[in-house]
Amino acid sequence: MKYDKHFFVCQNERSDPSKKSCGKEQAQMMVQALRDSVRAIHSEPTASIRVRAQACACLDACADGPTLVVYPEGVWYGGVQPADAHEIVEAHLGDGSPVRRLQIHRPQANDSMVHPIQANDSMVHRPQANDSIEATKQ
Numbered sequence: 177m178k179y180d181k182h183f184f185v186c187q188n189e190r191s192d193p194s195k196k197s198c199g200k201e202q203a204q205m206m207v208q209a210l211r212d213s214v215r216a217i218h219s220e221p222t223a224s225i226r227v228r229a230q231a232c233a234c235l236d237a238c239a240d241g242p243t244l245v246v247y248p249e250g251v252w253y254g255g256v257q258p259a260d261a262h263e264i265v266e267a268h269l270g271d272g273s274p275v276r277r278l279q280i281h282r283p284q285a286n287d288s289m290v291h292p293i294q295a296n297d298s299m300v301h302r303p304q305a306n307d308s309i310e311a312t313k314q
Protein backbone atom coordinates (compact mmCIF):
# COMPACT_ATOMS: atom_id res chain seq x y z
CA MET A 177 0.00 0.00 0.00
CA LYS A 178 1.45 3.32 -1.07
CA TYR A 179 -0.17 5.40 1.68
CA ASP A 180 -0.72 4.58 5.32
CA LYS A 181 -3.90 6.71 5.33
CA HIS A 182 -5.86 7.77 2.28
CA PHE A 183 -8.75 10.23 2.45
CA PHE A 184 -11.09 10.42 -0.57
CA VAL A 185 -13.47 13.40 -0.70
CA CYS A 186 -16.36 13.37 -3.19
CA GLN A 187 -16.19 16.30 -5.59
CA ASN A 188 -19.12 15.35 -7.78
CA GLU A 189 -21.26 18.27 -8.90
CA ARG A 190 -24.42 17.60 -10.85
CA SER A 191 -25.73 20.01 -13.43
CA ASP A 192 -29.28 19.25 -12.24
CA PRO A 193 -29.72 21.31 -9.04
CA SER A 194 -32.73 19.21 -8.00
CA LYS A 195 -30.36 16.28 -7.29
CA LYS A 196 -28.08 16.44 -4.29
CA SER A 197 -24.34 16.43 -4.96
CA CYS A 198 -21.32 17.09 -2.77
CA GLY A 199 -19.77 19.78 -4.96
CA LYS A 200 -16.32 20.73 -6.21
CA GLU A 201 -15.89 23.79 -4.05
CA GLN A 202 -16.87 21.89 -0.92
CA ALA A 203 -14.43 19.10 -1.81
CA GLN A 204 -11.54 21.50 -2.41
CA MET A 205 -12.11 23.17 0.94
CA MET A 206 -12.37 19.80 2.68
CA VAL A 207 -9.22 18.41 1.06
CA GLN A 208 -7.29 21.53 2.07
CA ALA A 209 -8.66 21.33 5.61
CA LEU A 210 -7.59 17.66 5.84
CA ARG A 211 -4.08 18.51 4.61
CA ASP A 212 -3.79 21.42 7.03
CA SER A 213 -4.91 19.18 9.89
CA VAL A 214 -2.36 16.49 9.01
CA ARG A 215 0.39 19.08 9.03
CA ALA A 216 -0.81 20.59 12.29
CA ILE A 217 -1.12 17.27 14.09
CA HIS A 218 2.14 15.78 12.87
CA SER A 219 4.57 18.65 12.98
CA GLU A 220 7.17 16.92 15.16
CA PRO A 221 9.14 14.24 13.31
CA THR A 222 9.66 10.89 15.01
CA ALA A 223 8.38 8.33 12.54
CA SER A 224 7.17 8.84 9.00
CA ILE A 225 3.57 8.24 7.93
CA ARG A 226 2.39 8.59 4.36
CA VAL A 227 -0.95 10.36 4.10
CA ARG A 228 -2.89 11.43 1.06
CA ALA A 229 -6.05 13.54 0.88
CA GLN A 230 -7.64 13.95 -2.52
CA ALA A 231 -10.90 14.68 -4.27
CA CYS A 232 -12.59 11.86 -6.16
CA ALA A 233 -15.66 11.04 -8.22
CA CYS A 234 -19.10 10.33 -6.77
CA LEU A 235 -18.91 7.88 -3.87
CA ASP A 236 -22.50 6.82 -4.46
CA ALA A 237 -23.63 8.06 -1.07
CA CYS A 238 -25.09 11.30 -2.43
CA ALA A 239 -28.02 11.55 -0.03
CA ASP A 240 -25.54 11.63 2.87
CA GLY A 241 -23.23 14.21 1.29
CA PRO A 242 -20.85 15.83 1.46
CA THR A 243 -19.08 12.50 1.84
CA LEU A 244 -15.60 11.16 2.36
CA VAL A 245 -14.07 7.74 2.96
CA VAL A 246 -10.85 6.85 4.76
CA TYR A 247 -8.70 3.84 3.85
CA PRO A 248 -7.40 1.37 4.89
CA GLU A 249 -10.13 1.44 7.54
CA GLY A 250 -12.92 1.81 4.97
CA VAL A 251 -14.72 4.27 7.25
CA TRP A 252 -17.30 6.48 5.56
CA TYR A 253 -18.44 9.92 6.65
CA GLY A 254 -21.39 12.04 5.62
CA GLY A 255 -22.39 15.64 6.11
CA VAL A 256 -18.74 16.58 6.54
CA GLN A 257 -17.61 20.19 6.70
CA PRO A 258 -14.07 21.61 6.74
CA ALA A 259 -14.54 22.30 10.46
CA ASP A 260 -14.74 18.51 10.95
CA ALA A 261 -11.39 17.81 9.28
CA HIS A 262 -9.21 18.13 12.36
CA GLU A 263 -11.34 15.71 14.38
CA ILE A 264 -11.37 13.17 11.52
CA VAL A 265 -7.62 13.37 10.92
CA GLU A 266 -6.86 13.18 14.62
CA ALA A 267 -9.02 10.06 14.93
CA HIS A 268 -7.51 8.23 11.96
CA LEU A 269 -3.90 9.21 12.58
CA GLY A 270 -4.39 8.38 16.23
CA ASP A 271 -5.95 5.13 17.32
CA GLY A 272 -8.02 4.77 14.14
CA SER A 273 -11.37 4.90 15.86
CA PRO A 274 -13.99 6.64 13.71
CA VAL A 275 -15.76 9.89 14.48
CA ARG A 276 -19.11 8.29 15.25
CA ARG A 277 -21.25 11.42 14.98
CA LEU A 278 -20.31 11.77 11.27
CA GLN A 279 -20.03 8.11 10.32
CA ILE A 280 -22.31 6.58 7.72
CA HIS A 281 -22.44 2.88 6.99
CA ARG A 282 -21.56 1.70 3.52
CA PRO A 283 -20.74 -1.71 2.03
CA GLN A 284 -17.26 -3.02 2.82
CA ALA A 285 -14.63 -3.84 0.21
CA ASN A 286 -15.48 -7.52 0.20
CA ASP A 287 -19.11 -6.74 -0.57
CA SER A 288 -20.03 -5.67 -4.08
CA MET A 289 -18.83 -2.11 -3.50
CA VAL A 290 -16.73 -0.47 -6.19
CA HIS A 291 -13.67 1.34 -4.89
CA PRO A 292 -13.87 5.06 -5.78
CA ILE A 293 -10.67 4.87 -7.82
CA GLN A 294 -12.34 2.29 -10.04
CA ALA A 295 -15.82 3.79 -10.10
CA ASN A 296 -15.18 6.04 -13.08
CA ASP A 297 -11.50 6.32 -13.70
CA SER A 298 -11.84 9.21 -16.11
CA MET A 299 -13.39 11.33 -13.34
CA VAL A 300 -10.86 10.49 -10.66
CA HIS A 301 -8.49 13.26 -9.69
CA ARG A 302 -4.99 12.39 -10.85
CA PRO A 303 -2.21 12.74 -8.34
CA GLN A 304 -0.25 15.95 -8.53
CA ALA A 305 3.25 16.42 -7.24
CA ASN A 306 2.09 18.48 -4.28
CA ASP A 307 -0.94 16.32 -3.41
CA SER A 308 0.78 13.93 -1.05
CA ILE A 309 1.45 14.83 2.49
CA GLU A 310 4.51 13.32 4.06
CA ALA A 311 3.81 13.80 7.70
CA THR A 312 5.25 12.39 10.84
CA LYS A 313 3.67 10.30 13.53
CA GLN A 314 4.51 10.68 17.18
Ligand code: FES
Pocket residue numbers: 186187188189196197198199234235236237238239241242243
Ligand atom coordinates in the same frame (compact mmCIF):
# COMPACT_ATOMS: atom_id res chain seq x y z
S1 FES B 1 -22.35 13.38 -5.21
FE1 FES B 1 -21.05 12.97 -3.52
S2 FES B 1 -21.45 10.91 -3.06
FE2 FES B 1 -22.52 11.26 -4.90
